[in-house]
Structures are given as C-alpha cells and as structure tokens.
Amino acid sequence: MPTNIQLSIVIPCYNCRDTINSTVQFIRSQILETHPPLEIILVDDGSSDTTPQILKKLSDPYTRVLTLKKNQGRSSAINRGAKLVTSDAIMIIDSDCYMTNPYLISKHLKALSQGASVVFGQIFNSGAGFWARYQNEVAASRLRIKNITAQTTAHFSIHRELFFSMGGFPTCYSSYGFEDKDFLCQISNIISSDKVQFLTNSVEHRDDLSLSGLCGKLIIAAQYSAPLFHRRHPDFYEATPYGKLDLRCSPSLLSNIAFRLSPIHSMGCRLVAPLLEQQWIPFGAKKLVVRLLMALAYASGCADR
Template sequence: MPSLVSVIIPTYNRAAVVTRAIKSVLAQEYEPLEIIVVDDASADETHQVVDGLRDARIRYIARSENKGAAAARNTGIQAAQGTFIAFLDSDDEYLPGKLGAQVRAFEALSAATGLVFVNYCEIGRNKSARFPPEIKSGYVHVGRHFPASIYCNPPSAWMVRKSCFDSAGLFDEGLWTLEDLDMFARLVRKVPAYFLADILLRKHVYTCQKGKVPDKYAEQTGERILQKWLPEMRRDRRFLFKFYTMMAKDMARAGKTQKACRFLRQAYFLNPLRFDMLGRMVKLIRRK
C-alpha cells in the first residue's frame, strides 16, 4: 500500500492566495495524502476560504496566537499521520507530479534517506531554475561548505521522512525568519539528503506582503543563527560574507545604523577587496 504523505501548509493572513496552494496539492496524482492547513492566528478570511474547498483530505488547524512559520509547521508535524512530510508555503504552488516524484525517489534510494528536495523556479523575480543544469540529481555532499550555501532552498521543495524529526528536532520556534536554513542544516547533518533536479515547484516572490515577518525580528534571528552555526559558517567564508551583508541590510532597514555598520565591518574583514563595504558604512553614518 502506498505511504501516506502529509502536506503541511502554514499560513497567516493569506486568504487571497492560499486557495492556489491547496489546489496545487489536490491536483497531484499521488494518493494517499492529507493536507494540514495551519492558520497562525490570521485576521482575514482564511478559515472561510479553506472551509469553502470542502475536501475530506483537508484538515484545518487554527492557532490562537501568531508565533511564526516555525511554530505553525511544528503544529502540523505533530498532527501529521503520514510516513512522509511535505511542506508548502501558502503563496507557493506545486507543479504536477511533485509528490509522486519524491515518493518514488524515497522508494528507490537507501532506506536511510531522510530528505528529498526538488528544483524550483521563482515567479515574480524570474522564471529560471533555482539550481543550474550543472547541479545534477544526487545525494548532497557539502564538504566544508555550510549546507545552505550550496543548496539554499525553501521548505516547499522538501519531503522529509517523518521519523527524521526525532533525531534532527523540530523547527526552531525562536527563529521568525531563516528557520528553514536552520532546519535544513540540521537535517543534512543528521540524515542523507537527495536532490531532484526536476523543476517541480513554483515559488512566488513578493506576491503577498501580508504575513511578511516584521523587521523587528531580524536582529534576534541573525544573532540566534550566529550563536548556533558560527563555527561551521566560519569554514565557509563566502556564505558568511553573504550572511553578514544580509544582516547589515536588515539592520539598516530597521533603523539600527550602529549594528548595520558592525555587520558591514565583519563582512569587509572577510573580503578586504570589497571596498564597497566601507562605502556603505560611510553612507549609513552620514545618514544618521
């Protein structure tokens, strides 16, 4: 008998797009499946929209307090009955055959395999594949690289053997952003992960500003990631440089000039030839 797949869709104030996500799951040829929509205390018509789809495979769970995507996904994992867990952000959509391809990969690979993730394209930025053709299907070998530096990908692309969360742990609910980066790194460190080069997901970028994580969590998130992963990130200077520059942008957007300059300075020390880091610091200081 085919294995049950549980598709977890966390959502927050995305009544306008969540139907598209759910219908892309219902259109999959793979059976059996269950769809668990976890509403993270939305203030819009999400409940009515989901209820209006009237499909027995859909389970709706309403959280009483908004705690972020990590907490919503954990609620879904704990409620899931499937052997395999797939995720889908409420503004993304599966392409035909996505779930079936991942289950077939699990069946063909070693029983130790814990994660199968697919290639995808971004809608709203461009429609090119996220992973170029030179990255072929195969097991993930990161070497000294930080896992997310090579295989940065969204949870919507994943299918995870549910039992793997026992060893890797659940999503870190202290992270309001980058919780996927943290979870992916932990999974890859704990279980064999396999990449499918087929484009089987559309990731919509900036399609819905509702549900966007507030800037106030950026500093907390960045510091927590560094606390957890800095020793490993230091072995991958290119990734750490990108991380510091991303944090600098977040701090500047939040009006925290001093901390933005600190992250730019750390980025510059990693790559002294990037004189633009110094220029950005000067601009921030003058703006202040």
C-alpha cells in the same frame, strides 16, 4: 526502506487569502496510482485577513485545519501541523507555491521509497520580468550545487521519523530569517548527501517580489535572527556571505566597506526599482546592482543591532 510510503502535506498559512485556495486545488489535482487520498493539514498561523474563512471552506474529511490564535511564526506552524501527521512522510509546501506538475507527489514518493531521506523540489517562476528570471537563476544555482544548506524549505519532503528526531524546525527565531538555514544545517549534520534527492521544476512560486521588500527582510534578518544563528552555528555563519558582511563577527575590508556604504541602500532601492523592468538594461547589470543593494541592506541591519 518501505516501498509503500504514505505522505501527508503540511501548509503553514498566514494572510494568504489570495493564494491558498489555488495551492490546495493543485494538490488535490495530483495523479496518484496507489496512494490513498492525501492528508492535507492547513495551519492558520494567526491570520488577520480572510484566510481563516477560506481554510474553513477547504476543510473536508482529508483536509484538516489547525488554527493558532496568535501568530507564532512559520517554524512553529509547521511543527504544530507535523504533529497531526499520520503518514510515514511529511511534505512541506508554502501557501504561495503551486504544484503545476500533476505527477510531482508521485515523484517524491518514489524518491522516498528508493532510499532518499529528504527530497527538495525546485522552485520556479513562470513570469517574464526581472524578478521571475532572478528567482529562476537562484533556483537553478541551488539545484546545480546540490548542497543541502543552500536549499529552500518552501517545498520539500522528509521522513516523519527523521523530522521529529531533529525536533522539527527551530522555534527560537521570532523574526524573519535563518530559521530555514538552521533547519538545513541540522539535516546536513545528520544525513549524508547521497540520502538527498532534488526534483527539477517542482512548484511554481507566485510571490510578488520587490527590491524594497527584500531589502527590508534582510535588514530584519540581520538585526534579530543573524545573532542567534551565529551563536548556534558560528563556523558556518562566518563562512557564508552573510557572515563576511557582518562587521561584528568578521571585521574584514569587505564588511567595513559594506558598513560605510550601508546608509545609501534606501536611496539606491528607490532609484533602481523602476529600472529593473527596463528591457534596454542588460539583465546581468541589473542583477549585479540588486545584489549590491541587498548586501548593503544586510550590512545596515548588522550595524543597527
């Protein structure tokens, strides 16, 4: 395993005018002792806002911009950017994630040089509201169980050779959801858990979450992406909470109850959303209700196929 690994960064960009400049500036502020200037590849995935103009201003000898005329999805954007990488390793980071730790890339390089095949960086939210705490608990849970398929691909690094041996991200998903889970399943089938490292508090995620927004994404994932993922990974899908909520592949008591209650999720979102920032309601109670509504939204999407 080489000890002088070089790393390039690929950032998929879609309508990210409010975040991409900060994302790149945090990367450029990284402290690297022996690594040459970082190669950054910004992939504009058919943005319809002012993202293309911002990316053009960010371009320099070490920051390349690849423009896709039509929106092809995150997976295709990452794969297209990865093909331009000239380094030994590829780092992926979403356009709304900030490297607030100036030594983060050095930690990735150290882990990759010491034998790790993949390095996952923990996402955190520095906010004080319900969604910040909710995100942080989810991230802590992922880190605690250290299961490859439970991670997020919002920020990770991987040896270039391994990435291309897998064929990169699957591009068969045309809608939101499961493309990252599919990618992680492929990794887990190729490498052992001792070849994976996890870094705590790696990048700050500043996405503005909302209950209706998350439920909407889950409905889309259930309608369009879940059937494809189920065909590609049937045993894995049926063992997940998603599979257990899917009446079409798991006709259980749980999925039947979720199916019958699914029509109320929209009304529930409207009623619950204003209450999530109320301090007098225990966080645990709010989290339970949110998870229930998200489960009903997913069940609703499954029923609408």
